[in-house]
Amino acid sequence: MKLGIATELLFATVLCVICSVTATIGQTKKINSDILEAYTKCKFDDGLKIVDVEQVVMDGVQSRTVETAKGRKSISRIGSYRVMIKYPKDDYYLANIRPERSFAGDYDEDKQIAIEALIKINDDDSALSQTNTPIIEKINGFEVYKTNRTAFRFDSRKTKSNPDGEIDTVGMDLIFSDRDQTITTIYYFNTRKPRGKATGFASIDEWLPVRDRFLIKYTQCINQNLVR
DSSP states (O other): OHHHHHHHHHHHHHHHHHHHHHHHHHHHHHHHHHHHHTTTOOBOTTSOEEEEEEEEEOSSOOOEEEEETTEEEEEOOSEEEEEEEEOTTSSSEEEEEEEEEOOTTTHHHHHHHHHHHHHHHHHHOTTSOSSSSOEEEEETTEEEEEEEOSSOOBOOOOOSSOTTOBOSEEEEEEEEETTTTEEEEEEEEOOSOSSSSOOSOSSHHHHHHHHHHHHHHHHHHHHHHTTO
């Protein structure tokens, strides 16, 4: 009889541990999902809309590799989305937004690697930024690193996926939330064509205030979604 009671107690203890671990994993996934979903559900007052959302990383740790001045390095991800935004009346996307959440304990290192990668991109392409280093701003509690071309630029590099030889991006930003341990990369697309009927913006000077207004509205939206 004593052996039976001991066995029951052991079984109950193991069951409690399993339940506790399962609950913790479920709660962690929910917290992670809730935080990143806040980056995917926004409305803008100037006609800009989120038109496509894809969850890229759902479970586990899936790192991505970037180039830095010190070689290739990895950034951890326990969650990631691809969010496409555009003005529906236009035939082009304004930007590709990639919110990601770092693995617990890796965020500080991931953040530094992401900054190093942006600096390398900035240094390798003299036309990418109006300054020698990315511009750093605080916007609605987020740390934002901004870089962009001095003009819309096109070249003759033609591929199957890029038959007109257009450079895809006109700018790239990083948005950091130390509180949420998230790193959001934004790739802004070229918004006018080198020939034919021009669409989009006539100049970088016309594009910049639209980009800056978007950053303000987007970070406001994230805070509202997270109720803070």
